[in-house]
Amino acid sequence: MGLVEANVALVTWGGIGCAEVLQLASAGPLVVITGRQSTALVALAEQNPNVAFVAVDAALPLTMQAASASMPSLLGLRKRRS
Numbered sequence: 112m113g114l115v116e117a118n119v120a121l122v123t124w125g126g127i128g129c130a131e132v133l134q135l136a137s138a139g140p141l142v143v144i145t146g147r148q149s150t151a152l153v154a155l156a157e158q159n160p161n162v163a164f165v166a167v168d169a170a171l172p173l174t175m176q177a178a179s180a181s182m183p184s185l186l187g188l189r190k191r192r193s
Contacts, residue, residue, distance in 0.1 A: 119143060123169070129155050136161035145178055 120135055124146030136142045136159045145167040146152050156164040167178045 121145070123167075124148065124152065132162060133159055143182075 118140055120140045120142045122132060122135070122142055122144045124144055132142055132144060132155060140161065142159075142162045143165060144152050144155065144162060145165050147166070147168045149164070149166045152164040152166075156162040165178045165181055167174045169175065
């Protein structure tokens, strides 16, 4: 049994750093990072094929709805990568 058994990990930006995201991604799951700082988070996602970025501002409900709507396509991406 591995350290991470999940297929997808959702990380809301703020309390976890880049190194931790990449370490989690190297354990196997697709790591979906969310946050407002799209430039920094896109760069992080480009470093690892197991990391995806979704722009979200928790203060704006429409971005939360858009993030929720994008999850099925991200899960489909994970299935194709496997």
